[in-house]
Amino acid sequence: MGLEAPKIEDISPGQSAQREFTFSPEIVARFGDLVDDHAPVHFDAPFAQGQGFDGTIVHGYLLAGIFSGILGQRLPGPYTVINALSLKYHHAVAVGETVAFEAAVEQVSPAVGAVVLRLTATKGNGDVAVSGRTTCSFRTT
């Protein structure tokens, strides 16, 4: 959407930023090492199938982490930090799957330099894997 380090006056409800991300086995393994979460549902396909999944699934926190890049680098951008974040997980994401992430501006509160965004991560079949809301605020404008 061409937003380069937007200031709060550049942001208005309805603006959005998107990113597609493929959760390769290598990425999932690196994340598991980073946060020391090697739970078998993420790495052991027979175990995951025994839990009712088609195969291994992506860590919920890894899914959430993709929003960080959108928020921090694009919308609302590098002048902001996260004040609040709430997420709901609706459908598991399989290792190897590609997911479309979107952050869309719902509300701007210039007096306190805050932006409220709706967060959505959608699987290739149209199912919403993750939905949520975050409030980010500008440290400087």
Next chain:
Amino acid sequence: MAGISEAEATIFTTITPIFRTVLEDDSLELTRSLDAHQVEAWDSLNHITLVVELEGAFGVQFTTDELAAMANIGDLVDCLLAKGVA
């Protein structure tokens, strides 16, 4: 709430659950004289969230001057009344 107008009571009814949720205190009772110094959880980050939630709930926007002039809940209620929200 005795001694206040119907419009003011309506505002208190709307803002009380917002303050209770943001400040994570289900027993918080709002009065006109209540201010941030009397509520430990009412810090600068929660202040931002309160403003965002209040603006969203009432469909208004506060100016920096309006916020700077608000010393307590009574000033907030008066500001909302002036904006014609109730």
